[in-house]
Amino acid sequence: MQVYQLSIGAACGLSWPSDRIIIQVLDDSTDPTIKDLVELECQRWASKGINIRYEIRDNRNGYKAGALKEGMKRSYVKQCDYVAILDADFQPEPDFLWRTIPFLVHNPEVALVQARWKFVNADECLMTRMQEMSLDYHFTVEQEVGSSTHAFFGFNGTAGVWRISALNEAGGWKDRTTVEDMDLAVRASLKGWKFVYLGSLKVKNELPSTFKAYRFQQHRWSCGPANLFRKMAMEIIRNKKVTLWKKVHVIYSFFLVRKIVAHIVTFIFYCVVLPATVFVPEVTVPKWGAVYIPSIITVLNAVGTPRSLHLVVFWILFENVMSFHRTKATFIGLLEAGRVNEWIVTEKLGDALKVKASNKVPKKPKFRFGDRLHVLELGVGAYLFFCGCYDIAFGRNHYFMYLFAQAIAFFIMGFGYIGTFVPNS
Structure with a gap:
């Protein structure tokens, strides 16, 4: 078994046998200075014997979904069974893989293991405190209940591990909306795959602390699901592999x-x-x-x-x-x-x-x-x-x-x- 990891962040501290993990850093930045810094950091870890690959694109087509799709095309991905996804500001603990991979190994019907987010700058200002309240409800109630009742809950786009065979069966990453994570989760759920949420596993990350950044984020998080609903409503209704109750749950x-x-x-x-x-x-x-x-x-x-x-x-x-x-x-x-x-x-x-x-x-x-x-x-x-x-x-x-x-x-x-x-x- 090998693990395939997509990350733009500092995931090289993960405690996992080096011969069983491939770290792929997808750099989609347009800033040449950032590209140079990321490449140098990858070279530094490679010199320590870490199996790390630095990948870049000459365009930003499809944005994050496009980058993920491009990363999955690499030949060495065929050696791997799972893919862990971490955004640039996410900092997993060394035992992240040890605590997530077993759920996939011992439960062949599970496609995704989602970890909880822990916010390192929640006390920076009143706005970050308000965000923490909203997101804590999302994790504590929506995802915890969805996982406990074996109902559908969405992938958060990061701090999660996917079974590659499930990802491919669902159709892979699609860039038709700005919520490629939710799109993949809905399609995988319609294929009968199950998800597990680990509320006890927390991954450190940062909240947007400027109003401008938060507005852009909320636009994407609100516009994307509405557009995905427009594109998938009939597909969900016509699906014959899931029960009527599950269709009602996802749509309504x-x-x-x-x-x-x-x-x-x-x-x-x-x-x-x-x-x-x-x-x-x-x-x-x-x-x-x-x-x-x-x-x-x-x-x-x-x-x-x-x-x-x-x-x-x-x-x-x-x-x-x-x-x-x-x-x-x-x-x-x-x-x-x-x-x-x-x-x-x-x-x-x-x-x-x-x-x-x-x-x-x-x-x-x-x-x-x-x-x-x-x-x-x-x-x-x-x-x-x-x-x-x-x-x-x-x-x-x-x-x-x-x-x-x-x-x-x-x-x-x-x-x-x-x-x-x-x-x-």
């Missing part, structure tokens, strides 16, 4: 509820319809629909990160603002509009700011309109603020308490005072 629960309806309802109801009701006194929203049920759902979502329960109000306001971007991206994906295949690599700062701060005298940041002002957020914030003022003057439901708080959240993010700000030098 996984795609419609979690990837489409959740974003749209959150924004439309709480940022458009509910504020608009202050202008129409005849329309009343039951308290169970406006307050009680959403509060219960919010608390349940937040329990995955107990240390941040005191931030739950900020998290609600933050998620409502982000639902605006996710709704927009969802419609782009469903309609296959202009930015449907936009792929911008999520910027991770690492220790760049610390190094810069220690080596240079701080300069006064240069202000650029597009860097700090976001017109759409400011527009929604102005609408909510106006609704709040109207509710104070003529309303009777006291919605202004929520409306002003939500308007302030939109203003803060609209003026760019969220996350880590990197000034232009």
Whole structure:
């Protein structure tokens, strides 16, 4: 048995027999300086006897899916049974392979072993704390439950190990959407393969800490699933190898509820319809629909990160603002509009700011309109603020308490005072 590993990160510290692992570094960067640095690092590990291969492309066709597809074409891949995938900022522990490979060796029906993410910069700013709460719920509830009940759950694109035969049977990597990981997972599931989630195995990685980077990431994560649903809905329905219950679960629960309806309802109801009701006194929203049920759902979502329960109000306001971007991206994906295949690599700062701060005298940041002002957020914030003022003057439901708080959240993010700000030098 040999292990085939795709990685752009520092995976060379994995404790595994060197004659049973091939480390392939796929460098898809367009920066020649980065290419040189990565190649030198690979040469350094090769000089220590590590079986490492440095692969580059002369184009970025298909982005990450294209790079993965290209990597699988190499002749030495035929020697291997499994492929572990790790993005550039992921740092696996030395026992990563020892704890994942046995599930695949002893369970021939298992195609994927997915590890949990551990965030090294969750305390960097309030925005990273909010991301941690959302992603902890994803891992603690969605993936844990999916694995425990043998139901479908999606591949997260990194920190996972695939059985190559299952990957090939499912059709390999496809670049038709920006969520090649979810695409592969759905196709493999329709072929009858099972997935295992290891919540006890955590792989260190970094959260995007600038609002700009986070917006691009959330656009890709919201637009891609909606576009994949458009492309695969009929394929799922027509599939004869899976049960009706599994079809309903994938189409209704996984795609419609979690990837489409959740974003749209959150924004439309709480940022458009509910504020608009202050202008129409005849329309009343039951308290169970406006307050009680959403509060219960919010608390349940937040329990995955107990240390941040005191931030739950900020998290609600933050998620409502982000639902605006996710709704927009969802419609782009469903309609296959202009930015449907936009792929911008999520910027991770690492220790760049610390190094810069220690080596240079701080300069006064240069202000650029597009860097700090976001017109759409400011527009929604102005609408909510106006609704709040109207509710104070003529309303009777006291919605202004929520409306002003939500308007302030939109203003803060609209003026760019969220996350880590990197000034232009």
